[in-house]
Amino acid sequence: MVIIEDLDRFEDPSIAYMGGTSLDRIDSAHLGMPFDAMCDPDHYRITIEGTTLRLVDALAGSLGDAITTNCPVTAVVRDGDADRYRVSTQTGETFMASSVVVAVPLNTLSRIELPASVPQAIVALAATGHVGRSRKTWMLLENVHDHFRVFAADPPFAYFRSEHDFGDGRMLAVALGPDTGHPLGAEELSAAVRKYLPEASVASSYEKDSLEDAHYRGTWFVPGPVQMASLATAPLADDRLYFAGGDLAIECFGTIEGALLTGRRAGAAAAAGQRSGGH
């Protein structure tokens, strides 16, 4: 089932779903999402079987003891004239490295001290950050027997879709909408769901506040004015310091596809010891 609540205003909710912010804050090059793609929310190129945790576990498994968590990096600087980088963390640790891949969300990048030689386009993107402010709410619904897609005309939802059918009337669903400044309460959520699925009830829900989270300070990359051009021209390397992540992938920014693409490239370049690189 696909519900497009108001075809005349279709663009507005679709952008609200993508950006969660007002249209005048978004780069105009980002506004033209193909109608076919909007009607087919499963158009993504990569689906991870199981959950994203499988990807995390696979990466962790291949790296073993080399992983350190809960120690935000505060600086990546040249170690004097030496051909190495000094990586400092908030917990006071220091790591020396011949190559570094920085893969943090764009809105946190400005908090890391970087060498003065880092490309201006990257510095400018980091200084401004992106404008994404969508809210994303996961729900376990009961009494829902068919997959559904809703393109809503009015908040709190902009886009509301089923994700996984448990086959017994329970359905995992997700809703995206513009930031309201507060998590949706149970009643508000239930009313929003019942507007489209009158028989459904919300068994449980989860909403992560990625705007408040110091490790994100925003959602996925949504370009502000002129940022598309900056992103398109930004070299993702400064000598052997590489930048990667979904937020910086011009081909498919703000997505896991972009994260994988830029991560693979940066990793390969670092391993090969290349001294320059781009997208």
Ligand SMILES: Cc1cc2nc3c(=O)[nH]c(=O)nc-3n(C[C@H](O)[C@H](O)[C@H](O)COP(=O)(O)OP(=O)(O)OC[C@H]3O[C@@H](n4cnc5c(N)ncnc54)[C@H](O)[C@@H]3O)c2cc1C
């Ligand atoms: C609420 C939300 C929902 C999303 N939903 C989707 C989706 O459905 N599909 C999709 O494709 N994409 C989605 N995204 C975008 C998603 O973030 C990317 O697809 C994917 O996680 C990007 O991977 P990444 O490795 O680039 O960044 P992340 O997965 O964000 O990893 C960056 C890591 O850097 C860490 N970090 C931050 N600052 C520092 C620091 N100073 N030092 C060290 N580490 C630091 C963070 O803690 C985080 O672990 C969503 C994003 C958000 C916020």
